[in-house]
Amino acid sequence: MGLITFFLLVLFAITSFYLGYFRSNRVRVIEKQRPFSLDKYYGYYLAIWSVVPAVIILFAILIFDGFIVKNYVLSEFYSQGIDQSEISLLFTQIENTRNGIKLFNSEDEIIVNAVNKLNYIEGIFEITSIITVFSVSSLFLLYGYRKINLNFDARLIVEKFILIGFFLCSLIAILVTVGIIFSLLYETVRFFSQVPILDFLFGTNWSPQRAFVRDAADAADIENAFGAVPLFSGTFLIAFIAMCVSIPVGLLTAIYMSEYAKSSVRNTAKPIIEILAGIPTVVYGFFAVITIAPFIRSLGGSIGLDVSSESALAAGLVMGIMIIPFVSSLSDDVISSVPQSLREGSYAMGATKSETIKKVIIPAALPGIIGSFLLAVSRAIGETMIVVMAAGLVANLTANPLEASTTITTQIVVILIGDQEFDSPKTMSAFALGLTLFVMTLILNFIALRVVKKYTEKYE
Amino acid sequence: MNSNSLKISNENLKRRLNAERRFKFYGVIAISLALIFVLILFTNIISKGYSAFYRTLIEIKIEFNDKVQPEMFKQMSDTEINKLDLYSFSKKNIYSNFPNIEKKSDKKKIIKLFSIEFEEEIKTYINKNKNNLGNTINLYISASDDIDQIHKGNYSRDIPEERRRVSNFQLSIYDELVGQNKVKFEFNLPFFSRGDSREAELAGLGGSLIGSFFTMIIVLLLSFPFGLFGAIYLEEFSKRNRFTDFIEININNLAAVPSIVFGLLGLGILLNTFELPRSTALVGGITLSLMTLPTIIIATRASLRSVPPSIREGALAVGASKVQTVMHHVVPLALPGSITGTIIGIARALGETAPLLLIGMVAFIVDVPSSPLDPSTSLPVQAYLWNDSAERAYEEKTSAAIIILLSFLILFNLIAVFIRRKFETKW
Numbered sequence: 086m087g088l089i090t091f092f093l094l095v096l097f098a099i100t101s102f103y104l105g106y107f108r109s110n111r112v113r114v115i116e117k118q119r120p121f122s123l124d125k126y127y128g129y130y131l132a133i134w135s136v137v138p139a140v141i142i143l144f145a146i147l148i149f150d151g152f153i154v155k156n157y158v159l160s161e162f163y164s165q166g167i168d169q170s171e172i173s174l175l176f177t178q179i180e181n182t183r184n185g186i187k188l189f190n191s192e193d194e195i196i197v198n199a200v201n202k203l204n205y206i207e208g209i210f211e212i213t214s215i216i217t218v219f220s221v222s223s224l225f226l227l228y229g230y231r232k233i234n235l236n237f238d239a240r241l242i243v244e245k246f247i248l249i250g251f252f253l254c255s256l257i258a259i260l261v262t263v264g265i266i267f268s269l270l271y272e273t274v275r276f277f278s279q280v281p282i283l284d285f286l287f288g289t290n291w292s293p294q295r296a297f298v299r300d301a302a303d304a305a306d307i308e309n310a311f312g313a314v315p316l317f318s319g320t321f322l323i324a325f326i327a328m329c330v331s332i333p334v335g336l337l338t339a340i341y342m343s344e345y346a347k348s349s350v351r352n353t354a355k356p357i358i359e360i361l362a363g364i365p366t367v368v369y370g371f372f373a374v375i376t377i378a379p380f381i382r383s384l385g386g387s388i389g390l391d392v393s394s395e396s397a398l399a400a401g402l403v404m405g406i407m408i409i410p411f412v413s414s415l416s417d418d419v420i421s422s423v424p425q426s427l428r429e430g431s432y433a434m435g436a437t438k439s440e441t442i443k444k445v446i447i448p449a450a451l452p453g454i455i456g457s458f459l460l461a462v463s464r465a466i467g468e469t470m471i472v473v474m475a476a477g478l479v480a481n482l483t484a485n486p487l488e489a490s491t492t493i494t495t496q497i498v499v500i501l502i503g504d505q506e507f508d509s510p511k512t513m514s515a516f517a518l519g520l521t522l523f524v525m526t527l528i529l530n531f532i533a534l535r536v537v538k539k540y541t542e543k544y545e
Numbered sequence: 546m547n548s549n550s551l552k553i554s555n556e557n558l559k560r561r562l563n564a565e566r567r568f569k570f571y572g573v574i575a576i577s578l579a580l581i582f583v584l585i586l587f588t589n590i591i592s593k594g595y596s597a598f599y600r601t602l603i604e605i606k607i608e609f610n611d612k613v614q615p616e617m618f619k620q621m622s623d624t625e626i627n628k629l630d631l632y633s634f635s636k637k638n639i640y641s642n643f644p645n646i647e648k649k650s651d652k653k654k655i656i657k658l659f660s661i662e663f664e665e666e667i668k669t670y671i672n673k674n675k676n677n678l679g680n681t682i683n684l685y686i687s688a689s690d691d692i693d694q695i696h697k698g699n700y701s702r703d704i705p706e707e708r709r710r711v712s713n714f715q716l717s718i719y720d721e722l723v724g725q726n727k728v729k730f731e732f733n734l735p736f737f738s739r740g741d742s743r744e745a746e747l748a749g750l751g752g753s754l755i756g757s758f759f760t761m762i763i764v765l766l767l768s769f770p771f772g773l774f775g776a777i778y779l780e781e782f783s784k785r786n787r788f789t790d791f792i793e794i795n796i797n798n799l800a801a802v803p804s805i806v807f808g809l810l811g812l813g814i815l816l817n818t819f820e821l822p823r824s825t826a827l828v829g830g831i832t833l834s835l836m837t838l839p840t841i842i843i844a845t846r847a848s849l850r851s852v853p854p855s856i857r858e859g860a861l862a863v864g865a866s867k868v869q870t871v872m873h874h875v876v877p878l879a880l881p882g883s884i885t886g887t888i889i890g891i892a893r894a895l896g897e898t899a900p901l902l903l904i905g906m907v908a909f910i911v912d913v914p915s916s917p918l919d920p921s922t923s924l925p926v927q928a929y930l931w932n933d934s935a936e937r938a939y940e941e942k943t944s945a946a947i948i949i950l951l952s953f954l955i956l957f958n959l960i961a962v963f964i965r966r967k968f969e970t971k972w
Contacts, residue, residue, distance in 0.1 A: 151820065244868040251778035254771045258796045258842070261835050265806060268813025334575045341572025358579045363954060365896025367925040368590070368947050371932050375940065376589050406582045413579070437561055439568035460801070467803025469899035474932060494805050494899070501812065501903045519809040523802065530801040 090215060094139060097219070098132045101226055105131035108233050120233075122240035130239040133246055134229035139222040146214045154210065158203050179203060269523060272516030279510045280311045285517060288312015291480035291491075293500060293511040311514050313521070315480040319490035323401045323476060324465035326486055330405025331461055335412025336454065342413070343420045344442055355414075362410040370474030373403040378475060381487075390487060393477070398486040400476035404465055411461045415537075419453030420446060422541060453540040459533035463526040469494040493518050590951075594944025597736060600746070601693040602685035603659065604727040607638045607667065615678035618671055626672050627665075635664045643718065654715050660687035660746045685729065690745035690938035692719055696728060699941060710937075736945070740911045741927065745938035748931070750946055752913045756826050756906070756921030757895060763830025763917060764837055764894050769887050771834075772841030773876075776883070779842070780849040781871045800839035807836045808900030816904060824905035824920035832900050837890040844886020848879040848969075881968035885961045892957035896950060898925040924950045 105127035109120050120127070155176060156163075162172050179199045233239070277285070290312045338358065342351055378399040385392035392398075423446050431441040447454070477489025478499050491499075500515040609615050613634050618626060639659065640652055660666065666686045671678065687693075691710045694700045696719075706713050722728050739749030783789040811832035815821045821828050852875050860870040901907065907926050914921035922930065928946040931939040 148819070240866065244866060247868055247872075248778070248782060251774045251782065255775035255778040255783070255792055257771055257775060257838060258792055258799055261799060261810070261838070262795050264814050265802070265810045268810055268818075269806075272813065334578050337572050337575035338579055341569070341576055345569055345572055346576075354576055354580065357583055358576070360583055361579070363892070363896075363958065364586070365898065365925050365950060365954070367896070367898045367929050367932075368586070368951065371928065371943055371947060372586055372589065374932065375593070376585075406579075406586075409579050409582075437565045439565045440561065442568070463801060463803075467805065469803070469805045470929070473899075473902075474929070494803070497805055497809070498899065498902050501808075502907060516809060516813065519806055523806050526801065526803055527798060530798055534797060 090143065090218070093215075093219070094136055097139075097222065098136045101131040101135040102128035104226075104230065105129070105233065105239075108230065109239075112233065112235055116235050118235060120235055121238040126239040126243050127233055129243045130233070131226060131229050133243065134225040135222045137246075138225050139218045142218050142221060143214070146210075146218075150210055150214070154203065154206055157206050158199055175199075265523065269516050269520040272513045273520045276510060276513035276517045280514070284309075285311050285313050285514075287314060289314045289482055291315050291496070293496075293514055311510065313493075313518065315482040316491060316493050316496055316518070318482055318484070319397065319476070319480070320466055320492040320494075322484060322486060322490060323397050323404065323472060323492060324462055326398060326401025327404035327408055327465045328458070328462060330402055331408040331412050332458060334405075335409045335461070336416055338409070338413040339416035339420055340442055340447075343417050344438065344446070355417075358413060359410050361407060362414075364407070366407065366468060366470035367474070369403050369407050370470045370472075373399045373471055373475035377403055385487060392487045393489045395475060395477035395489040396487050397476055397490045400472050401486065403475065404468055404471050407468070407471070408461045408464055411464055412457055415457035415460065416450075416454050419450045419457065419537070419540065422453075423449050450540075452536045456533040456535075456537035456540065459529050459536070463529035463533070466529075467494065467522060467526050469498060473498050493522050497522075587951075590944050590947050594941055594946075594948045596697045596699060597941040597945030598733050599730045600733040600736070601688040601696040602729050602731050603688050603692075603722060604683055604685050604729075605639055605642050606681055606683050607635075608641065608681045609678070615680065618675040618678065621675070623672050626668055626675070629668070631668060632664045635667050639663065651714065654712060655718060658689055658692050658715060658718065660689055661744050662687075662747060685731075687746055688728070690936065693746055694938050694941075695719065696723075696730075697941075700937065736942075738913075740913050741909060741922070741930070742911060743909075745934075745936050745942065748939070748942060750924070750927060750949060752910055753922045753924050753927035753946070754949075755914050756829075757923040759826035759914065759917040759921065760830045760833060760923055761891055761895055763827060764834040764891055765887070767831065768834035768837040768841055768890065772838050772887070773845055773883055775838075776842045776845035776849065777871060777876060780846045781875065782867070796839045796842055800843060804836060804897055805899040805903070807832055808903030810835065811900060811904045822918060822920075824908050824910075826906075826914065826917040826919075826921050826923075828904050829901050829906045829921075829923065830917065832904055833894040833897055836897065836900065837887075837894045840890035840893065841883070841887050844889070845879065845883040848882025848886070849875065851882070852878045878970060881964055885965045885969075888957050888961040888964070892954050892961075895923075895957070896925055896954060898923075898929055901926050902929075924953070 106124050108131075109122075109124040109127035112120050113124075158179065159172055159176060162175065179196055180203075182196055183200045183203055288309065288311060290309055291314075292310050342355060346354070378394060378396065381396060381399050381402075382392045382394060427445055427449055428441055431445045436444065472492045472495045476495060477491055478495060479489065479491060480496070481488060481490050483490055497515045497518050500511055506512060613631065621629075636656060639656060640646070643655055646652060646655060656663075663686050667684070670682070670684045674682075688696065691700070692715075695702065695711060695716070700709075700711070702709075702716065711719075719728075735747075736749045737754070738751040739747060740752035742748040779789060779792065811828060815828050815831055816823055821831075856874050856878065857870050860874045861867075865873065901923055905920075906922055907930065908920055908922070909930070910920050910922055912919070924946060928943050928950065931943040931946060
């Protein structure tokens with residue numbers, strides 16, 4: 086249905102366009118006077134009338150027909166008082182049978198009847214929806230066609246329409262934000278109705294799979310299984326290690342690039358370092374697992390330290406490498422925008438270049454540099470693949486970087502990968518973690534962007 | 546000035562100049578470190594992965610007999626041949642290549658030298674040559690992943706037998722085959738066409754390549770128009786007020802939201818609320834396009850801003866309306882910048898893994914998807930899945946998948962650079 090309707094619509098739009106175009110032409114010939122707008126705008130005008138309402142109706146049908154079909158087919162089961170989960174199971178069985186998959190109960194009378202019912206209503210839906218769509222758009226087309234006359238300004242309306250379209254496109258960013266907040270908040274609130282928020286924020290035991298086992302799930306067990314402190318500590322430990330790598334390397338790189346390097350060095354080295362920011366995180370994860378972790382292990386072994394094969398250190402080091410360009414390019418911008426007069430003043434006092442950098446430029450650029458650090462921290466906290474692959478999956482409250490530790494993002498993945506059971510506190514806890522993560526990064530980004538913006542305004 | 550203070554200031558100067566040199570040296574070290582990381586990363590992955598691009602074949606001899614005659618294939622169609630049961634025939638023929646081996650357990654070990662799909666490979670050969678089959682044929686069939694790894698030199702032969710996946714007996718047979726010049730390498734074409742598999746020698750990238758392709762098409766179709774139009778509105782038409790400021794803050798924040806949060810959005814809204822099909826490129830594409838949108842909007846706005854006002858004023862002066870000015874004169878000039886931003890955004894979306902894990906594009910899928918509504922994986926997810934597999938043979942496959950992924954990213958970025966150099970006007 087989809088493809089045919091689409092082509093019919095395109096065809097319809099093209100015909101409408103020419104209808105409007107020639108109508109305007111005729112008006113000109115008959116009245117011996119030019120219409121208000123160019124011919125093509127009358128064409129666009131009709132094309133909009135013929136397609137836009139049709140598309141809106143089609144979308145409405147697309148969203149609602151699933152519910153309606155399902156309710157129609159299942160209506161008799163609802164009246165029989167079968168419970169919800171059984172009915173949805175039944176519906177999948179009906180759908181599978183319809184799609185030609187043989188099931189143990191495919192021959193049952195109920196199922197066969199339901200399949201017939203399903204086919205029947207879907208057929209009706211298809212035909213009626215095509216008919217409604219095209220009759221509605223024909224009506225609109227007729228309305229538009231009759232409005233075209235000498236003094237009718239089609240361009241104004243077409244342009245207004247374009248502007249509204251553009252405006253709606255710009256709203257998507259808000260829509261996405263609202264979607265994120267809504268989806269996270271909805272599940273999180275349900276989660277906190279089962280697990281007290283204080284237990285989540287300050288509990289030190291994270292073992293959601295324990296709460297998953299239904300038999301053992303007396304209330305106390307659920308409450309004790311969702312203490313997120315080990316995840317927070319793991320996240321910050323790994324982020325800290327990452328920052329220990331990326332801050333010195335990134336900052337010194339930025340200083341060298343903006344103050345010392347010749348433009349030829351700058352032009353080759355800068356893009357190469359920025360490659361690091363473009364490499365997918367799964368590559369870093371693999372690198373950490375396959376190269377860095379064994380290296381650290383054997384290094385630790387040679388000095389008598391017991392390093393686990395999944396360690397916070399390996400994940401943190403690799404994450405630090407990944408973050409270097411975030412620190413260096415932003416700091417570079419900030420340092421470059423320090424006014425030349427400050428440097429010259431310092432040189433005039435007899436300071437060497439490094440003294441100027443340390444005593445004048447860095448203090449002047451400090452807010453911006455700190456902003457870049459904060460952005461890098463938020464990157465590190467939100468990073469997923471490296472820690473999923475290299476840092477370990479089991480919650481472990483430790484400050485020892487040689488042991489495995491887990492992070493917020495890792496646990497979200499561990500909980501939600503594969504099939505999930507809806508409505509279980511385990512699944513909902515992932516959304517609560519997501520919200521925590523979202524809020525943390527939001528605050529960090531907000532402060533960082535504020536600081537950087539304020540700083541750049543200062544020197545403009 | 547007396548000589549003493551001169552001496553002090555000289556020493557002082559020396560110290561300061563040394564500090565200067567040291568500081569500069571730190572900078573050089575930092576940059577070299579960063580560059581060395583890039584170098585290590587690339588050499589490491591390429592050196593681990595290049596061997597996956599060829600595979601090992603072993604030559605065997607097949608003798609037809611009374612039951613299975615070469616003539617009988619002539620009348621059969623391809624599908625009929627594929628339906629034939631030649632398993633025991635193939636197995637016996639493989640055994641007869643090793644006449645000295647009689648123990649049943651040893652025979653089983655011999656079969657393990659070959660790919661698990663040896664029957665299919667023999668059938669494919671028969672299919673291709675059904676009109677000129679002799680009574681005996683010599684053909685190459687794929688080696689098992691273990692022999693493949695041994696032949697490539699990725700497995701050490703020195704580790705003790707009980708920890709090795711290939712027994713001493715199998716090794717001796719393998720050495721014999723090598724001595725008879727019956728083992729050869731070939732370009733690994735199936736690696737690019739097959740779907741995933743539990744057998745390392747059969748696992749290929751085909752499914753995930755197609756999955757990534759569908760996903761990226763959807764990202765492009767959704768994020769480019771919406772991003773472009775949204776940016777045009779914000780930059781050219783909107784008045785500065787609280788609401789547009791709010792939109793702007795939103796866009797900047799979205800650009801910095803961790804990717805996994807978008808995965809949660811996809812799971813919560815697209816899968817649970819709208820009940821779109823799980824594990825499909827459609828849902829993956831929508832999720833990733835929401836993530837790419839801010840990048841495109843930001844890039845487009847920057848390039849719209851760089852179009853000088855004189856262009857707009859010129860168009861307005863000759864009577865164009867505001868919309869005509871923007872659509873006919875400003876946008877075409879800003880388009881290269883916008884397209885560059887889009888390509889970079891798509892490249893980032895191509896490498897993105899975490900959100901796809903949450904919407905189920907991480908399932909084990911053998912079939913190559915044929916539409917965006919089929920369950921599929923994507924290139925980085927495939928790399929993640931293979932990395933999780935215990936068998937060593939998957940390590941080289943993971944690296945190879947990453948090499949392919951990185952080549953695509955480099956290609957995309959080169960195209961973006963090319964477009965920027967070629968079409969962007971400097972004002």
